[in-house]
Structure formats: structure tokens, C-alpha cells
Amino acid sequence: MKYQVTIIGSGPGGYVAAIRCAQLGMKTAIIEKYNTLGGTCLNVGCIPSKALLDSTHHFHDAEHTFKEHGIDIPKPKANLTQMIARKADVVKQNTAGIDYLMKKNKIDVFHGMGSFLDSTTIQIDGKKKETITAENVIIATGSKPANLPFIKLDKERIITSTEALALKEIPKHMIVIGGGVIGVELGSVYARLGAKVSVVEFLDNLIPNMDTTMGKELKKSLSGIGFEHYLGHKVTAVDRRGKNVTVTAENKKGENVELKGDYCLVSIGRRPYTDKLGLDKAGVQVDDKGRVEVDAHLRTNVPNVYAIGDVVKGAMLAHKAEEEGVLVAEQLAGQKPHINYDLIPGVVYTWPEVASVGSTEEQLKKQDRAYKVGKFPFKALGRARASMDTEGLVKILADKQTDEILGIHIIGARAADMIAAGVTAMEYRASAEDVSRISHAHPTYMEAVKEACLDAAEGRAIHS
Ligand code: FAD
Numbered sequence: 001m002k003y004q005v006t007i008i009g010s011g012p013g014g015y016v017a018a019i020r021c022a023q024l025g026m027k028t029a030i031i032e033k034y035n036t037l038g039g040t041c042l043n044v045g046c047i048p049s050k051a052l053l054d055s056t057h058h059f060h061d062a063e064h065t066f067k068e069h070g071i072d073i074p075k076p077k078a079n080l081t082q083m084i085a086r087k088a089d090v091v092k093q094n095t096a097g098i099d100y101l102m103k104k105n106k107i108d109v110f111h112g113m114g115s116f117l118d119s120t121t122i123q124i125d126g127k128k129k130e131t132i133t134a135e136n137v138i139i140a141t142g143s144k145p146a147n148l149p150f151i152k153l154d155k156e157r158i159i160t161s162t163e164a165l166a167l168k169e170i171p172k173h174m175i176v177i178g179g180g181v182i183g184v185e186l187g188s189v190y191a192r193l194g195a196k197v198s199v200v201e202f203l204d205n206l207i208p209n210m211d212t213t214m215g216k217e218l219k220k221s222l223s224g225i226g227f228e229h230y231l232g233h234k235v236t237a238v239d240r241r242g243k244n245v246t247v248t249a250e251n252k253k254g255e256n257v258e259l260k261g262d263y264c265l266v267s268i269g270r271r272p273y274t275d276k277l278g279l280d281k282a283g284v285q286v287d288d289k290g291r292v293e294v295d296a297h298l299r300t301n302v303p304n305v306y307a308i309g310d311v312v313k314g315a316m317l318a319h320k321a322e323e324e325g326v327l328v329a330e331q332l333a334g335q336k337p338h339i340n341y342d343l344i345p346g347v348v349y350t351w352p353e354v355a356s357v358g359s360t361e362e363q364l365k366k367q368d369r370a371y372k373v374g375k376f377p378f379k380a381l382g383r384a385r386a387s388m389d390t391e392g393l394v395k396i397l398a399d400k401q402t403d404e405i406l407g408i409h410i411i412g413a414r415a416a417d418m419i420a421a422g423v424t425a426m427e428y429r430a431s432a433e434d435v436s437r438i439s440h441a442h443p444t445y446m447e448a449v450k451e452a453c454l455d456a457a458e459g460r461a462i463h464s
């Protein structure tokens with residue numbers, strides 16, 4: 001078979017690229033090595049983790065806030081088997097949705113391992129061996145969990161996020177290596193169910209890629225649900241004996257800490273996945289981190305081969321992969337699309353949620369940029385008091401002279417959904433004053449953004 005475009009990998013990068021190519025009239029094929037479409041995000045990433053976060057959030061509320069709301073129920077019991085089964089069902093609905101979209105857009109789906117024979121010929125090693133040719137190829141093969149050389153991932157007790165999404169029992173003590181996004185999200189799932197969670201993080205802050213204030217605030221909230229933090233600690237050994245795991249870490253003074261638990265989640269980042277892809281046969285280059293090297297148009301060094309998503313540089317986020325899929329498809333159709341990489345929001349689905357767009361205060365300091373800060377705490381918000389979600393704050397960073405918003409950082413209830421308004425404001429280069437003069441419905445969480453903008457623009461909020 002001959003295609004105008006063939007995409008290898010069906011995650012949010014690959015399947016969105018396929019749909020956009022088909023919408024633009026290209027004869028399109030997609031290759032996926034697993035039986036279900038949707039990649040990491042739908043199968044073992046965004047969707048299942050959010051399903052478990054939602055179930056455990058309900059459980060936590062039932063245990064801790066229902067009484068004060070005036071709902072008297074017997075002490076709730078966590079049924080992890082049912083939570084995992086519901087999660088599996090949510091995944092199934094979502095991956096089935098992608099099957100439907102492929103059919104609707106007349107995209108040919110091949111299941112099997114795709115590998116280059118040359119830059120236009122792809123072999124598919126599935127139930128049978130097939131070969132297809134393509135004028136253009138988009139590599140969208142995503143990423144896999146990274147590991148440290150001295151850790152043996154047995155996937156039973158020393159696990160990655162994939163296994164943590166399908167545990168059969170609630171850990172008594174889960175030791176999490178890496179206080180990034182996966183560590184705090186999946187740590188929250190089990191802490192809410194009663195596990196003790198110890199996070200060992202190499203750097204001095206949780207979620208260190210975000211504005212430091214966010215990590216500091218999140219640490220306070222997570223301490224409240226049973227997290228212990230070992231920040232500034234470097235893991236030096238992980239050892240399993242039967243059902244017990246011992247993690248040894250060294251602090252900055254060179255002292256050793258030994259943590260004993262029953263599960264150890266390794267969440268120290270992800271690596272680009274290009275195993276068995278035959279990049280050498282196509283002549284496609286990778287960089288020093290193993291990522292497929294691309295230019296600003298997401299073209300590799302081979303003219304008809306493109307790459308998108310986690311397998312290339314940039315944030316490893318589903319919505320970034322999606323934008324890149326659209327960009328390549330539209331370029332192939334002769335259009336001139338653009339992605340504003342500075343305005344890709346980042347969200348952490350803990351409770352409170354954390355969401356952010358634009359520059360952090362640390363980045364502005366490094367750039368020597370004159371800036372001002374506006375803040376507003378959730379506890380001063382009527383909406384937050386009504387729902388008893390008073391933890392968190394909004395932090396706005398704006399240019400000192402022009403008042404243009406340079407960064408929006410929110411930790412608080414529903415931050416994940418609120419950040420979209422911030423992205424829109426920044427895309428249109430709004431000033432803090434612009435946002436502070438827009439009418440925001442009352443009572444809403446978004447009023448905290450308006451107030452923080454007022455604080456940044458004029459040094460005054462109304463309600464604090
Ligand atoms: P992937 O989704 O990894 O898809 C790549 C696909 O390619 C896979 O299905 C793989 O099997 C297939 N493949 C690889 N090689 C071959 C081959 N040779 N032949 C055929 N098929 C192949 N991001 C967010 O934005 N929000 C979140 O809430 C979020 N939560 C996450 C939670 C967890 C636990 C994890 C692990 C990740 C999360 N992410 C989240 C990150 C998100 O999942 C990734 O950024 C996103 O999936 C990347 O999309 P992609 O299309 O580049 O690759």
C-alpha cells in the first residue's frame with residue numbers, strides 16, 4: 001500500500017496528526033504496536049491517572065469533609081479493585097473513541113511494531129509482516145519511564161507509573177523517587193487511601209520545573225495528607241527483600257537516610273522511545289539525549305520525515321504533542337501554522353491543583369527582567385470558603401514598565417481549568433490591568449486571578 005502520510009505511534013501526537021492529515025485530504029495510515037490506540041496518555045498516562053485521582057478525591061472528601069458539610073455516613077472503606085476497574089473502563093471508552101475517529105476519518109490502522117526499511121518504506125511487524133510506503137512519515141513514538149542504572153525495576157514492588165496505575169493493594173508505605181509531576185500525582189492517589197508516602201527528590205523543591213512558590217505551597221498541602229518529603233536528597237541504592245523495599249538516599253551534608261517501605265515508585269522523568277524503529281536505516285539523526293532531532297518545522301534531517309511529541313525536545317505533555325501533530329499536518333498541506341511554545345500550560349492534578357503558563361519568577365530573575373508580582377490567596381475568596389477549598393493562591397508576574405502579564409501561576413481548586421483563561425489573556429498580550437478590569441462572575445475561583453492582577457497592576461486587591 002502507498003500512503004501520502006504514515007504516522008508511527010498513536011498517542012495524542014500521532015492520532016491527532018492522523019486526523020488532521022485526513023481532514024486535509026491526505027491518504028493516511030497510522031501504526032501502533034499495542035492493541036489499543038491512544039498511546040501513553042490514554043492507556044497508562046493522563047486519563048487513567050486522572051480517573052484514579054478523581055476516585056480518591058471523592059474518597060478523601062467522604063472521609064474528611066462530608067461531616068462538616070452535614071453529610072453523616074459510616075466511615076467509608078476504599079475498594080481499590082473497583083477503583084482500578086472503573087479506571088480500566090474509562091480507558092476503554094477513550095481508546096474506543098479513537099478507533100471510532102480513525103474509522104470516521106478513513107485512516108488505515110495497522111497494529112504492530114513499525115520500523116523504517118528506508119526513509120519511505122515502513123515494515124510492520126504485527127500478526128503478519130507487512131510493508132507500506134509513504135511519501136511522508138511522522139515519527140510519534142513517544143516516551144517510556146526513565147530509570148537509574150542501579151535500580152532494578154521488578155515491576156511488582158519497584159515500579160513505574162504504569163504499574164502504579166494498577167496496584168492490587170493499597171501500599172502501607174510507598175517511597176517515591178522523584179518529586180515531579182508523576183510523583184506528586186500518583187503519590188496523592190495512595191496517600192488519600194491511607195498510605196504513608198515518602199518523596200525523595202534530588203532538588204530542593206517539589207515540582208521543580210514550576211515557579212518555586214507552587215512547589216512550596218504544594219508541599220504544605222501534601223504534608224496534610226500524609227506525605228513526608230526528603231528534598232535535596234540523592235538516591236544511591238534501592239534494594240528489595242521479599243515484600244520490603246529499602247531506599248537509601250544521601251542529603252547535602254553527605255549523610256545517609258534509609259527508608260523502608262513496601263513499594264517504591266520510580267518517577268524521575270521519561271526518555272524518548274525510538275527502540276527498534278530503524279532510524280539508522282532511514283538516516284534520521286537523534287540528539288545527545290536520544291530525542292529525534294528536528295528543526296523549528298519539526299522536520300528531521302531527512303526531508304520527508306517529521307517527528308512530534310515526547311520523542312522530540314520540549315515539554316512532555318499531551319497537548320504539546322497534539323499541537324505538533326496539527327502543525328506538521330497543516331505544513332504538509334501547504335499551510336503556515338505556528339505554535340507558541342512559551343504559552344503551553346502545565347498542570348499538576350493534585351489537590352489543590354497547580355497550573356501555570358509563561359515565565360516563572362526564577363526565569364525572569366535569570367533574564368534580568370524588571371517585573372512585579374501580584375498575589376491573591378484562595379482563603380480570601382468567598383467561593384473557596386463555600387466549598388471548603390481554601391488552600392492555595394494565584395501569583396501573577398507582570399512586566400514592571402508595560403504591565404504585560406509574563407507568567408500566571410495558580411495553586412488551588414480547579415486551577416487546571418482556570419489556566420485556559422490565563423493562556424488566552426497572554427496569547428493576546430493582555431496587561432494585568434486589562435484582566436483586572438474584566439468582569440468576572442461572582443462567586444467563582446477565577447475572581448482570585450482578577451484580584452491577583454489588580455494586585456500586580458496597582459498594588460491593591462479588593463478583598464485582601
Ligand atoms: P505517546 O502517548 O507515548 O504515544 C506513542 C505511541 O507510539 C505509543 O502508543 C507506543 O506504543 C507507540 N509506538 C512506539 N514505537 C512504536 C513503533 N516502532 N511502532 C508502532 N508503535 C510505536 N500529559 C498531559 O498533558 N497531561 C496529563 O495529565 C498527563 N498525565 C500523565 C500521567 C502519566 C502517569 C504519564 C506517564 C504521562 C502523563 N502525561 C500527561 C504525559 C503524556 O502522556 C505524554 O506527553 C503524551 O502521551 C505524549 O504523546 P505522544 O503522542 O508523543 O506519545
Ligand code: NAI
Pocket residue numbers: 148177178179180181182183185200201202203207208233234235267268269270315316317346347348349
Ligand atoms: P518530572 O521530570 O516531572 O520529575 C522528575 C523528578 O525526579 C524531578 O523533580 C527530578 O529532579 C527528580 N529526579 C531525577 N533524578 C533523581 C534522582 N536520582 N533522585 C531523586 N530525584 C530525582 O518527571 P515525571 O514525574 O517522571 O514525569 C514524566 C513526564 O510525564 C513529565 O515530563 C511530565 O511532563 C509528564 N507528566 C505530566 C503530567 C501532567 O501534565 N499532569 C502528569 C504526569 C506526567
